[in-house]
Amino acid sequence: MGKLYTKSSKEEQLKHMNPKKETVQFLLNYSKALRIGEYQTMKFESLLN
Amino acid sequence: MDNSKATDASLVRAYLKGNENSLSILINRHQHRIYSFIYSKVFDKDIAEDVFQDTFIKVINTLKRGKYNEEGKFLPWVMRIAHNLIIDHFRRNKRMPKFENNGDFNIFSVLSDGELNIETQIIKDQIECDVQELIKELPEDQLEVLTMRIYKDMSFKEISERTGVSINTALGRMRYALINLRKIIEKHNLILTN
Numbered sequence: 628m629g630k631l632y633t634k635s636s637k638e639e640q641l642k643h644m645n646p647k648k649e650t651v652q653f654l655l656n657y658s659k660a661l662r663i664g665e666y667q668t669m670k671f672e673s674l675l676n
Numbered sequence: 677m678d679n680s681k682a683t684d685a686s687l688v689r690a691y692l693k694g695n696e697n698s699l700s701i702l703i704n705r706h707q708h709r710i711y712s713f714i715y716s717k718v719f720d721k722d723i724a725e726d727v728f729q730d731t732f733i734k735v736i737n738t739l740k741r742g743k744y745n746e747e748g749k750f751l752p753w754v755m756r757i758a759h760n761l762i763i764d765h766f767r768r769n770k771r772m773p774k775f776e777n778n779g780d781f782n783i784f785s786v787l788s789d790g791e792l793n794i795e796t797q798i799i800k801d802q803i804e805c806d807v808q809e810l811i812k813e814l815p816e817d818q819l820e821v822l823t824m825r826i827y828k829d830m831s832f833k834e835i836s837e838r839t840g841v842s843i844n845t846a847l848g849r850m851r852y853a854l855i856n857l858r859k860i861i862e863k864h865n866l867i868l869t870n
Binding site for chain 2: 644645646647650651653654655657658659661662663670672
């Protein structure tokens with residue numbers, strides 16, 4: 628069978644695009660580690676990693 | 677309750693109450709749309725990955741700080757953050773254009789720092805030293821013109837005034853000086869290249 632040398636269209640490529648699993652995992656870990664502390668009107672961020 | 681079918685709003689509420697799994701569902705639900713939106717603007721997987729990450733870091737920070745208002749819907753809100761970060765990215769790039777090596781072509785193969793390395797500097801010094809010795813073999817009038825032109829950087833007009841000959845004579849002497857210099861180099865079997 629003849630080979631196809633054409634590239635799939637940009638729309639076609641976009642259909643299968645997702646961020647890396649590591650990126651998503653990083654975000655979930657970041658969320659778990661992030662604590663926002665409040666003192667009076669101030670808010671403090673802390674990363675408990 | 678089956679969380680995978682819950683609305684975005686209820687997942688956000690659950691997340692705000694400390695249910696971290698809700699965030700995972702929200703990301704999984706919308707990651708494709710958000711990521712492909714970013715990629716369609718930046719056309720670079722690494723940059724898209726960075727912008728996607730920054731977008732959700734902003735989302736997480738805003739949610740945890742309790743600054744999210746539920747008036748808008750979750751996805752359009754996240755898309756707007758992504759959109760703003762894409763604009764930031766292009767603004768930054770405009771200020772500081774970045775050249776990316778993409779394998780086929782390496783910018784450093786055409787860019788050099790213009791400085792000689794130690795080895796070529798030594799060779800250059802040696803060649804200059806050799807040439808200074810060789811020109812001593814030239815006839816006096818040719819040596820005089822060549823020295824003025826090359827080492828004193830004088831124009832042929834200045835040389836003609838200084839030596840009291842016409843410009844054409846000075847040009848001729850320079851020409852013969854170079855021809856003779858080549859002959860001397862050949863006679864001594866020297867290779868004067870860097």
